[in-house]
Amino acid sequence: MNIAEIQNAKQQFGIIGNDPELLRAIDTAIQVAKTDLSVLVSGESGVGKEFFPQIIHKNSVRKHAKYIAVNCGAIPEGTIDSELFGHVKGAFTGAVNERKGYFSEANGGTIFLDEVAELPMSTQARLLRVLENGEFIRVGSSEVEKTNVRIVCATNVDLPTAISEGRFREDLYYRLNTVPINVPPLRRRGEDVFLLFKKFCLDFAVKYNVPKLQLDESAKAAIMGYSWPGNIRQLKNVAEQLSILELDRSITGDVMSRYLPQKNESNLPMLSGQHSGKGRTFESEREILYNVLFDMRRDITELKQQLESMRAMHAEAQEHTPYYTEAHEVPVVQQHIAPAYDLRPQDVKRYEHLPNAEEYVEEALSLNDVEKKTILMALERNRGKRRNAAKELNISERTLYRKIKEYGIE
Ligand SMILES: Nc1ncnc2c1ncn2[C@@H]1O[C@H](COP(=O)(O)OP(=O)(O)O)[C@@H](O)[C@H]1O
Ligand SMILES: [Mg+2]
Structure with missing residues (x-):
């Protein structure tokens, strides 16, 4: 084991822990990175499997080429072949243009197939072919194309069981599992x-x-x-x-x-005890409320982040600066994330108490300015009654009180 290399990888990816099994897994990833062998990362859900394909990519000669992570479980069965291998124009209804698949986009780089056990059998056959000779065919085409990609897969499913149940190809398993990396569960x-x-x-x-x-x-x-x-x-x-x-x-x-939560309880800690049959206690009601509060708080944090990134995108577009990633960054292509700022009409009316756009005459108000102004106006409308203003703003009185102090509102 090369301790310095392992330390380096841990630092680079923010991996915490000194468990010997974990260190051995990291070491294997570093050692195998220099080869082109396929790697299968196994381990329970939540053990940190996603670090490993990145360690492999970053320690390989492919590090300056693309790294594409695909969550096989998140792509509908009907489109997965086209996403992975591309399609030609008119391959199916709606295929108005041709499309490059990830295998061709990642040429020279690395593909990470997460939750690989979720792949349909027909896709497994295509994958086996790429693994064997780098060949693939786009959906609707008959032309064989070539690609040079390093494949790392991950699964929390016991593949031998999936094979015995006829859900996973045995030949593909041996091919993927050239180098196995087992990530130990936290309890060990x-x-x-x-x-x-x-x-x-x-x-x-x-x-x-x-x-x-x-x-x-x-x-x-x-x-x-x-x-x-x-x-x-x-x-x-x-x-x-x-x-x-x-x-x-x-x-x-x-x-x-x-x-x-203990074994027989719900997996949602905050809701545990809810179905205990003892009836609703003050304790469980409080936990449910906490859970709701917790979700709201997280939503707000996320919304704030989205607003920030929208503002950043806006500013960037105005400056006409092209977007590029630094060479040392892993260019991760994220799939299936719907634009989070897509407001549906039914969502918009929730903001009916917010001031009209015309009321914000000044341009480039900071987020804090907007918040302060919104609070001021709510207070004005409610003649200084904090309780009503908080209600209107959909925040707790305590939060309102804190904000008033924070912004020095009289
Ligand atoms: N050793 C570790 N040190 C720090 N964070 C970790 C570690 N292992 C896992 N995590 C974090 O735990 C979460 C789950 O990890 P992830 O790789 O998504 O799990 P898996 O893919 O195995 O289900 C992530 O937020 C990840 O950053
Ligand atoms: Mg995962």
Whole structure:
């Protein structure tokens, strides 16, 4: 094992942990990167499988070429062949133009096929052919094309079982699995659980601008003894929920265990206990409310980010600066993400209490200016009655109070 190389990869991708199995997996990725062998990354959901194809790409001679990540489970069966291999004009209804597939776009680079077990059998056959000799045929074409791509796959499904059930081709499995990388579940990583937790708490304290959480010994014991069925993804969620919801920053084992659903409970920590049959208690109602609050808060944060990026895009378009990625960045092509700022008419009327566009005469108001102005106007309309203004703005009185102080509104 080359410790320096592993350390380097961990730093580059923000991977936390010193568990020997994890380090071995990272080491294998680095070593195999220099070859063109296909790699299959296996592991439960949430263990961090997506780091590995990136480590491989960045440590390979292909690092300056394209890296395309495809989530096979997210593409409808009807279009997956066309997305991966392209199609010719008129290949099917709606194919008004020809289209390059990812395999041709990533020529010279790396393709990451996530959730590879979700591929339909017919697509599996096409994939096998690319793996064997780099050949593929666009949908609706008869012309054989060539591509040179490195393929890394990931799955949380036990492929031998899928093979025995006739859902996965055995020959494809052997071909993909030239080099297996197993990413261990969190419950086998010992002290890493605590390391990861501390790191996430710190991140969320910064993100939400709240004081950092402190775990006492019993809380630490609770997370160390928990089975983490959702692995690091779940741990991150729990850290986020605690950071937002627990006003008392020192966390005890009792508090912690409320966020850790047991086997027979729902996987949604905040809703656990809801179906316990004991009827609705104050406790469970409060948890449901917290859950709603938590979602709202996350939505707001996301909306803010989207607004920011829309503003950035707008500014960029005005400057006519071409968009390019730095050579050291991995150009990830993201698929199937609908433009988030697509407002539907039924959404728009929710903003009926917001001031008209004409009321914003000045151009280039900052987001903060807009917020301050909106609050001022709501207060004016409600003759200074904070309770009513908060209601109209759809925020809590406490948030309104904080904003009033923040903006120094009289
Ligand atoms: N060792 C780790 N250190 C830091 N973050 C991690 C680690 N492993 C996983 N994560 C984070 O956990 C989440 C789930 O990881 P992901 O790669 O999407 O899981 P998988 O693809 O295996 O389901 C991501 O937010 C990822 O950044
Ligand atoms: Mg994944």
